Amino acid sequence: MVDSNKDQDNxxxxxxxxxxxxxxxxxLGLIAVGIYVIFIMTHVK
Amino acid sequence: xxxxVIHSEHDDHHDHxxxxxxxxxxxxxxxxxxxxxLVFSLIMFFIGGAMAxxxxxxxxxxxxxxxxxxxxxxxxxxxALVMIFGAVMPAGVGLANWxxxxxxxxxxxxxxxxxxxxxxILPFAFxxxxxxxxxxxxxxxxxxxxxxxxxxxxxxxxxxxxxxxxFLGISSIMGAINIIxxxxxxxxxxxxxxxLPLFVWTWIIxxxxxxxxxxxxxxxxxxxxxxxxxxxxxxDAAGGGDPVMFQHIFWFFGHPEVYILILPAxxxxxxxxxxxxxxxxxxxxxxxxxxxxxxxLSFFVWAHHMFTVGMPLAGELFFMYATMSxxxxxxxxxxxxxxxxxxxxxxxxxxxxxxxxxxILFSIGGFSGLMLAITPVDFQYHDTYxxxxxxxxxxxxxxxxALFAGVxxxxxxxxxxxxxxxxxxxxxxxxVISVNVLFFPQHFLGLAGMPRRIPDYSLQFAEFNMVSSxxxxxxxxxxxxxxxxxxxxxxxxxxxxxxxxxxxxxxxxTLPSPPPFHSFxxxxxxxxxxxxx
Numbered sequence: 001m002v003d004s005n006k007d008q009d010n011x012x013x014x015x016x017x018x019x020x021x022x023x024x025x026x027x028l029g030l031i032a033v034g035i036y037v038i039f040i041m042t043h044v045k
Numbered sequence: 046x047x048x049x050v051i052h053s054e055h056d057d058h059h060d061h062x063x064x065x066x067x068x069x070x071x072x073x074x075x076x077x078x079x080x081x082x083l084v085f086s087l088i089m090f091f092i093g094g095a096m097a098x099x100x101x102x103x104x105x106x107x108x109x110x111x112x113x114x115x116x117x118x119x120x121x122x123x124x125a126l127v128m129i130f131g132a133v134m135p136a137g138v139g140l141a142n143w144x145x146x147x148x149x150x151x152x153x154x155x156x157x158x159x160x161x162x163x164x165x166i167l168p169f170a171f172x173x174x175x176x177x178x179x180x181x182x183x184x185x186x187x188x189x190x191x192x193x194x195x196x197x198x199x200x201x202x203x204x205x206x207x208x209x210x211x212f213l214g215i216s217s218i219m220g221a222i223n224i225i226x227x228x229x230x231x232x233x234x235x236x237x238x239x240x241l242p243l244f245v246w247t248w249i250i251x252x253x254x255x256x257x258x259x260x261x262x263x264x265x266x267x268x269x270x271x272x273x274x275x276x277x278x279x280x281d282a283a284g285g286g287d288p289v290m291f292q293h294i295f296w297f298f299g300h301p302e303v304y305i306l307i308l309p310a311x312x313x314x315x316x317x318x319x320x321x322x323x324x325x326x327x328x329x330x331x332x333x334x335x336x337x338x339x340x341x342l343s344f345f346v347w348a349h350h351m352f353t354v355g356m357p358l359a360g361e362l363f364f365m366y367a368t369m370s371x372x373x374x375x376x377x378x379x380x381x382x383x384x385x386x387x388x389x390x391x392x393x394x395x396x397x398x399x400x401x402x403x404x405i406l407f408s409i410g411g412f413s414g415l416m417l418a419i420t421p422v423d424f425q426y427h428d429t430y431x432x433x434x435x436x437x438x439x440x441x442x443x444x445x446x447a448l449f450a451g452v453x454x455x456x457x458x459x460x461x462x463x464x465x466x467x468x469x470x471x472x473x474x475x476x477v478i479s480v481n482v483l484f485f486p487q488h489f490l491g492l493a494g495m496p497r498r499i500p501d502y503s504l505q506f507a508e509f510n511m512v513s514s515x516x517x518x519x520x521x522x523x524x525x526x527x528x529x530x531x532x533x534x535x536x537x538x539x540x541x542x543x544x545x546x547x548x549x550x551x552x553x554x555t556l557p558s559p560p561p562f563h564s565f566x567x568x569x570x571x572x573x574x575x576x577x578x
Contacts, residue, residue, distance in 0.1 A: 021155040021226045028222045028256055036260035040267060043279055043290070 062562045070165075073157030074562060075142045078164050080459075082139030083452075085167060087528070089131030092175070094521050096124035101483075101517035103500050104510050117500035118186035123174070125189035129306065130213045131171055133440065136448045137309040138163075138220050141248050143459065145224060147553035147560060148242045150233025150569045155226035163219035170212035177202035188498065190295055191266065193280040193288050197273050207270045214259040221252035233552070235571035239333070242551050243326065246333050247312030250340045254301045254308070257344070262298035265291060289354050296347035304343045306440060307407075308336060310447030311378060314400045316551075317454050318382050321397035322389030323548040328381040335374035335381075342371045352423045361420040368418035372411065379408055394546075395469030399450035402477050403443060410438030413488065428498075431491025437484045442477075449476070449527065456534055457541035461559040464534040472530060475523040482516025 062068065072078055099120050103111050112120070142160065146153055154160045177184040182200030185191075191206070199206065228241070228249050241249075268279040269291070278284025280291045319326045326332065348356060348364040382404050391397070413435040417423050426432060449472075457463050486509040491497075495506045502510065541558040552571070556564050 017155075017230055020230050024226045024229060025156055025159070025222045028225060029218070032218050032222075032256050032260045034260075035257065036264050036267075039261055039264035039294070043264075043268060043294075045285065 071161065073153070073161055075146050075154045075157070075160065076459075076560070076562065078154075078160050079139045079142030079144075081164055082135045082142055082167075085164075086132050086136035086139055087531075089127050089135070089171065090524070093124050093127035093132055094524065096120045096127065097517065098521050100124065101514040104502070105514040106511065107502055107504055107507050109501055112500065114500045115183055115186055118188075118498065119178070119184040121498050122185045122187065122189050123178070126174060126185075126209075127171070128440075129189070129302070130210075131167070133306050133444050133448070134217060135167060137248075137251070137306070138217075140244075140309065140313070140448075140451055140455070141220075141224055144455065144553060145227055145245055145248060146231070147556060147564060148245050148551055149228060149231060149236050150552050150565050150571065151227060151231035152563060152566045152568075154223050155231055156223045159219050160223050163216045163223065166212050166216040166219075170209045170216065173205045173212070174209035177205045180205075190292075190299070191269065192295070193269060193272065193291050196269065197280075203273060204270070207266045210266050211263055214263045217255050218259050221255035224248055224252040225256075233565070233568040233571055236552075239330065240571065242312075243315035243329070243332055243336075244309070244312035247308045247315070247336055250336050251305050251308045254305050254340050254343070258298045258301035258305070261294060262302075265294040265298065268294075289351075292351045292354060293347065296350045297344070299350065300347045301340070301343045303439070304340055306444050308340065310403070310407075310444045311336060313447045313451040313454070314382065314403050315378075317396045317400045317450055318385050318404075320454070320546050320548040320550075321394060321400075322386045322391050324385055324389045326381070327384035327387075328377070331377055332381055335377040338374040339371060342367065342374070346371065349418055349423070352420050353427045365418055365420045369415060372415055375411055379404060379411075394453075394466060395464070395473055396450045396454035398470065398473045398477075399446050399453065402473070403446045403450065406438055406442030406446065406477075406481075410435055410440075410443055413438065426491060428496055429491035430487045430495045430497055433497050434484050434487035434491060437487070441484065442480055446476075449473075452531070454546075455553075456531065457545045458553060458556075458558050458560065460535050460538075461541055461557075462534050462538035463541050463545075464530050464538065468526065468530050468533075472523060472526045475526070476520060479516045479519035479523060483513055483520050484516070486510075486513045486516075 063072075069077065069081060072081070099112060100117065103109075103117055142154065145151075175184075180201045182202060185196070185199055185202050185206045187196040187199060191210075196203070196206075228245060232241075268277070271277040272279050272281055272286070278286040280286045280288045282288060315326055315332060346364060346368045348360060349368045352361060352364070386401075393401075413431065417426055417432065417435060453464060453469055490506055490509050490513070493506065495502055495510075543557055544554045545558060546554075552565075552569060553560075555569065
């Protein structure tokens with residue numbers, strides 16, 4: 001991995017980019033888990 | 046076309062690589078992880094291919110020849126699982142790992158540690174699955190679709206199958222999250238969405254398909270697990286459940302899965318054809334919208350896999366017309382590839398040969414798919430060899446040929462050496478002839494009524510089965526030549542230039558061949574023009 005403290009040339013701070021990556025991953029992961037849980041629950045009678 | 050002006054700074058002056066086994070076990074480098082995915086996929090191709098050889102050997106002549114019928118059924122089941130989840134999907138993810146960061150000007154994938162984990166789950170999951178071959182009762186043999194109640198009758202292999210599928214799903218979802226985060230957050234300045242290479246676009250859409258459809262498969266197999274071990278009756282009619290419900294749930298995942306396998310192939314071909322036609326891709330915007338349309342429509346066609354279970358006429362008509370409507374965006378793509386080649390200064394190196402074969406042969410698979418979409422016709426074709434011929438045209442001459450094309454196209458960039466063009470062309474011609482000898486007669490077998498998933502058959506099917514098996518053996522053996530070409534290319538050969546191909550455009554071709562271990566640590570500036578044209 002590259003040095004996470006280094007600022008990117010496009011003005012984005014690497015910490016900010018990493019934080020955004022983490023948040024997006026959490027949101028997408030929750031969507032996947034949500035579909036899984038809701039799908040099973042809708043089939044429980 | 047205005048020329049792309051791309052400024053990049055290569056960080057190859059301190060190209061430190063980790064060494065030893067740790068480089069691979071703990072890798073967070075997208076190139077190394079991409080290589081591991083591709084090697085894993087090649088191994089699984091040969092394991093799945095060996096199973097296909099056993100199937101074709103048994104079907105070489107009528108009568109039970111070599112294997113026990115239950116083992117034959119295990120071969121058809123595990124061949125499909127290995128090829129879909131172990132070979133084609135990981136090959137696509139391998140290419141995505143290698144190429145997406147280089148194509149968008151990113152230093153690596155957005156979540157490199159998760160990238161490592163999503164790869165290393167795969168060998169674990171396949172050890173679970175393949176270990177069932179050595180268990181009492183044998184490997185899963187109820188078909189890759191795992192329909193209850195048949196699959197619930199499995200012995201020791203059952204929980205191994207279910208957990209393997211769960212792990213494969215987790216791995217793919219983590220990979221999909223990584224791809225979305227990478228493309229959304231890590232693009233170089235100036236690399237707007239409508240400048241992304243088509244390969245990246247097809248992968249974003251595939252990643253969303255994965256996130257939306259794999260949890261449904263996971264839910265279905267979890268319900269199978271609880272039906273088997275925890276006394277629930279989701280799919281058990283005796284307890285108030287409905288086995289047909291499983292088919293609905295499975296195919297709600299299964300049809301998008303088809304596009305998960307084929308959309309990255311569309312992306313590969315969309316990179317290669319403009320390069321060797323020396324023209325920009327015709328209708329870039331329409332290609333993006335067509336890909337998104339195919340993905341969207343794929344969630345509304347699932348019941349065409351199960352017309353024969355019996356459903357209301359309105360349902361049959363809906364799923365028939367919805368399925369046929371997918372031919373529209375798919376046709377847009379086919380016409381765009383042909384229009385890209387139209388009046389181009391074409392040359393026919395191995396990647397282009399495989400891509401042209403893809404366009405023609407995938408269209409054959411698409412047309413037989415349209416035939417199967419017609420409900421009353423499907424009543425005749427359902428569960429026959431016509432279906433086997435159809436999906437092998439789509440997945441072998443479609444997805445696998447595109448993967449071959451992609452490997453030949455990018456391997457000079459990966460290794461820094463040109464592959465042996467003459468051997469590549471020999472590999473192409475043997476493959477394209479033998480694959481048609483293998484699968485085309487299966488259309489006739491299906492139309493004549495030969496059912497799929499049987500180890501024995503009536504005498505009238507003997508000739509076409511023998512022809513098909515001969516094609517299968519030649520196709521299988523010719524893939525050893527592919528391995529030889531790849532190894533030879535890795536070990537040496539003519540030095541590849543940075544651009545490699547005269548008509549190649551895009552950020553990955555601005556990097557040296559092979560690219561440094563860490564590329565684009567300082568993002569390139571994509572100014573003017575587009576990276577894909």
